[in-house]
Amino acid sequence: MSKKKAVLVILLSNIFIAFLGIGLIIxxxxxxxxVMHLTGSTMGYLVAAFAVAQLIASPIAGRWVDRYGRKIMIVSGLFLFALSELVFGLGTHVYVLYVARLLGGISxxxxxxxxxxxxxxxxxxxExxxxxxxxxxxxxxxxxxxxxxxGFIAEYGxxxxxxxAAGIAFIAVISSMFMLKEPLTKEERAKQMNEVKESTFFKDLKKSxxxxxxxxxxxxxxxxFGLSAYETVFSLFTIISLDLVQKILP
Structure with missing residues (x-):
């Protein structure tokens, strides 16, 4: 396997792990x-918190990718994702869950x-x-x-x-730290940034x-929109429509 293909495999593994972790919790x-005695609306707000954090952080993160490098942003994002899953799993108060979802959106x-x-x-x-x-x-x-x-893992807790999800994300953090190399030098990133006109969130939105x-x-x-709606209500809809509430929920 060539060096380029090996790096591509690592990158694909990282993005796979991130979305595997998102899918795990559905x-x-x-x-x-x-267990947490949450309402349906609270669950919807928790999903929205992820999206809002991602919306706000994305333009900033895009500039940081050019300024500080690809590798450090990937490693930082995976670490924040692992932290968000860990905090959510340990959370016993609603505000902790919101913090976890905000961290997930930033990641x-x-x-x-x-x-x-x-x-x-x-x-x-x-290519x-x-x-x-x-x-x-x-x-x-x-x-x-x-x-x-x-669903399989949830049978045990x-x-x-x-x-x-936090565990595999931490593994991805460690592997990325040692196996990924920054593709551009600091000078190349600076040149790339100089070639792009300074923009703002609203200017970028206008362009979109x-x-x-x-x-x-x-x-x-x-x-x-469809993915967010699916993540929020599909599992609830399935349990209610198949009358599994008493069989599954304690």
Whole structure:
């Protein structure tokens, strides 16, 4: 295996682990909701907290990826993700759960632009579309496999999936620290930043709804909206519609 392919495998593993961890918790949320005596609206707010944190942190994280480097942002994002899962699993108060979800949103904001920028740095223009397709496949695979693994682990404890997600994320942190190399030098990153005009969150948002990007913006928005709705209510809907409340919830 070439060095480039090995690095790509590590990057795909990192993004896979992040979305595996997100998927792990979906089937256990009704159980966790019952244990913590949470309402459905609170569960929705917890999901929204993740998205809001990611929305606010993403523009900042994107600039930090260019300023401080891809590797440090990937490692930091994975560490924050592991910490968020650990805190959520240990949480016994609602405010702790909100803190965990906010950390999770920030971690996603760190990981996604850093991984995509890293992939762009190590691939040619001809290879880039294929590599980005692999990134998308890693995200989907993690999200598909996660709920099945989470449901199995939850049989041994409702909080165990969170600890499992934290554990594999910490492993990814360690492997990334030793196996990933920064693809660009400090001088190359500085040159790259100088070539890009200084922007703000609102300027970036305005660009995203420009006619050239509007269709892509709508597609991503609809997909994200559907995913958030699924994460919030699907497991609850399944348990209620199949009349499994008394069988599953203590």
């Amino acid at each position: 089937p256990v949320m009704p159980l966790f909701m019952n 996603a904001a760190f990981i996604m632009p850093a991984v995509t920028a890293y992939v762009a740095d190590i691939t040619t223009v001809q 880039r579309s294929k590599a980005m397709g692999y990134v998308s496949a890693a995200i989907s695979t993690g999200f598909i496999i996660g709920p099945g693994i989470g 409702v909080r165990l999936p969170f600890f499992f 709804i420009h006619p050239s990007y509007l269709i892509a913006f709508i597609i991503v928005f609809v997909l994200a």
